[in-house]
Amino acid sequence: MSSIEQTLSIIKPDAVERNLDKEIKQMFIKNGFTIFKEKKIQIEKSEAEKFYKVHETKPFYSDLCSYLSSGPIVAMILEKENAVIDNRKLMGATNPKDAEDGTIRKKYGISIDKNSVHGSDSVENAKKEIDFFFRD
Numbered sequence: 001m002s003s004i005e006q007t008l009s010i011i012k013p014d015a016v017e018r019n020l021d022k023e024i025k026q027m028f029i030k031n032g033f034t035i036f037k038e039k040k041i042q043i044e045k046s047e048a049e050k051f052y053k054v055h056e057t058k059p060f061y062s063d064l065c066s067y068l069s070s071g072p073i074v075a076m077i078l079e080k081e082n083a084v085i086d087n088r089k090l091m092g093a094t095n096p097k098d099a100e101d102g103t104i105r106k107k108y109g110i111s112i113d114k115n116s117v118h119g120s121d122s123v124e125n126a127k128k129e130i131d132f133f134f135r136d
Helices: 013-017 021-030 045-051 061-068 083-091 104-108 123-133
Strands: 004-011 034-041 073-081 117-119
Touching: 004 021, 004 083, 004 123, 013 021, 013 073, 021 034, 021 073, 021 083, 021 104, 045 061, 045 123, 073 083, 083 104, 083 117, 083 123, 104 117
Parallel strands: none
Antiparallel strands: 004 073, 004 117, 034 073
């Protein structure tokens, strides 16, 4: 028996800057997601470093944190059955060049760094990431 799951999605600065947030939200809704909560915010680099702590040993960590804090983002809690897996499929591969047609990153991503969206990679991380942005 499946149940409703929540996952975190972030519309990243490159997509917000290009005013794509409404179109991306529509893609989620068309694919059966409910946007449970959302907020448009700008975070500090120190907050991005906490958020991406799992990647701190990787070479791209500093750039990733600088990028996420470079402009406004839209953080959302998405809900549906199998939300984590379905969101990963809808986002597409990290590198937009490798993403399948019809995915958010194929349609809107500029580069491996500016790939328009972030989504939780597991149910456990979804809980942590949702708490990070929506702990109120």
